Amino acid sequence: MELWNKRDLAPPVLITFKCKTKHCKEDIRALCTALSTALRYFESLQSFEKAAAYVSRFSIRWNNRFYNMHGFRLLKRLNQALLRFRSVDIVRVLTDLVSMMPDVNYLEKTVDLPTRASLDFLLIRLQGLAKLFFRIVVLSKDAAKYYIRFISACYFFNLSSMFLCLLAEIWYKSRDICQQIGKFYNQLFPLRMLLADDGNEWPSKGAAALPDNLVAWMGDDWTEEIVIREDQSTVLNLRPGTDLFLLLTGEEEDLSSSRKIDARIDSKVSATKDSATSLPRTILMQNIKSDIGEVVVRQTKKPKEKQIDWRPVERLKSKFDVKKFLEEEKQKRKQDLPRALTSKVNSAAFNAFASSMMRESGKMSTGDYVRVFTEELEALVGKKKTSSKKQIKR
Template identity: 30%
Template sequence: MEEEFWNSINLIAPPFTTYSVRRKNFGTDQFKKCLENAIAYFAEQTTFFEEVNQISQIIYLGKSQFRMMKGFQEMKKTHQAAIRFKRLNIVDILEAFNSYVADDFQSEILLPSRQNLDYVLIKLQGVSKILIRIITCSRKSSRYFLGLIKMGSFYIKGSIFVSTLAKVWDMSREMCQYAVKLYNDLRQFRDKLQEIKNCEWIANNCELPEKLEDWLGDEYECFVNNETYDTKLLTKSEDIENFRKEMQQVTEIIKNLKTNEQEDKVESKSISEFFPVKIEKMELEIEDYKPILRNEVTHLDYKHSLASVRSKENVKLFLKFEDKYRKQDPQKSITIKRLKQKAWKDFKNDFKNKLLLMQESPLLEYFHDNLNHYMSNE
């Protein structure tokens, strides 16, 4: 079985040996430019490591609270792969190899051996594999936290997690594409370089692929080179102009509706002329543009009783009003006769955390069971 040299941590580089060749037999302009561009590109990826440092801080702060969440475990895998990528230090490898490539201004030039180029190509294989690992793990983690946000929980921390992971995912995807392109460009020069004899570095049965994307296989096509979705926001001038026109149309509709309300005349035709959607749907969208007063009361229909607790919002209102009644109006309080202040405080603090982590159905069951448990023990 062929050994996976790209996955070897202790892979020893071959001794750097050079040989002289006439300049006309090997044009170094393209070769040198390819290496210098690659060094500059990987050296400028400071933003990537800043995002990785942010993931490190998130893991440190939430390692106890979120350790059982699958998305958090995938985030830790993303961080571990990013650390391996940093320790690989591809910039130093490329700079060391580039230092042995002489400038193309002499009649005879010095070039490194084929074994030295093979070492760089093997390291690029490892870089691409590690970056794909970062891409897949960050994608799984972000999808997990997006699922929690869609279910109506984990808004604040979930948004921070997803935004950080998305940045790491996007930059890893871009770097992986560049690493594949760099490998393919350098691979073309392999046959032009001379192989040093009596230099047994790796096994003879190790063959480097012609195209790195073919060697990576489905992982590269599915997770890196997949162009079936758009990863950019409104960046085109046409998109921005269309968005402005739509917003102007919505503003005109709102003005017309306000005028019609004052005259007690509502014309549904004005809406359908602009948007081919149902009137009920448009009315819901227009409601979003109405200002919400800071002190506006949104719980007029709430009745303070255990039977009215049927949703997450009811749990929040119950805790809020019960705490208020215990201090200001004890006659309306439900728990003041059965729960002491310390027990009520423990119960309230417990549910502040549960509201962020638990789904609605198990949360309601947990609420009623624990409230009865607290009240029966007092």
């Protein structure tokens, strides 16, 4: 088994060596920049990880219902490939390497660099990821072909549409990841000769037999599925009238399956037209005429004004009752203003009214004081009593 295909490949021991930077400053900067760029890219794949989590959830949620369907089996294989990508943990490998690199802004005469085995381990992991994401791209496309046939036949339309959207997202982002992996590998491979060999021959002799160009090593299938070319429109057979079914299935010139589906749709449409023309003209016009319904005009009703409850005022019989009423009214205005009798009176007017009535309490008799207080309160509120009240003459 080749090294890139070993899932449990043990990493080398992280060792550094002293390197003089007199003649290799640019190469050291290029190595640090390439490693930092790769680390930032793989850390920014949150949207892809979210889509991969949806694939895992879907494969578990609908396993009992669709476990025997070929398209769902492809989805489960895709889930296994995505789980293997998480087990590689390429971010940790890049983090270990970046932590051992010097600061590119200021390079001293002698710096500490990791050994060549550490970079070879990263290149081997990139090889494995390239193969893995190529498999993800192929599985996504094959599963999408299967579900697009379901959609065209209106079979489990809602679930198939949801699966198709998810597979399209996985396919699109995996192709971009494949291109970035090839770019990072081709940038890092020429710089491996900058690093010294520690002599431990990790993991065995001939382990550093790495390809010079990852894209060429992947072969023609990589070029067909991953590399974007200018003549891609001709490869995908994009002609006038090409629909999503033809784009995903990639049928030959006869297009027998798509023609069968188009014929079935045309037959349904023609049957609907024939049934419509066979109806009497009056019934047909009633069906065509749009029913806008009865026009309803909403009448806005004015809200009824809340009537003032004068019963507490009618029960006033003495100066003590008037004083107690004013104290309760002040408390209501502070705690619950809508319940107060003088809720619509501003604070300045009410305070002036209360102060004047307290001053007049010692100048009048009890009957006159209660009558004057009631009249002044009615004038202050601006409302007439709702219940009859005995008038007290001066």
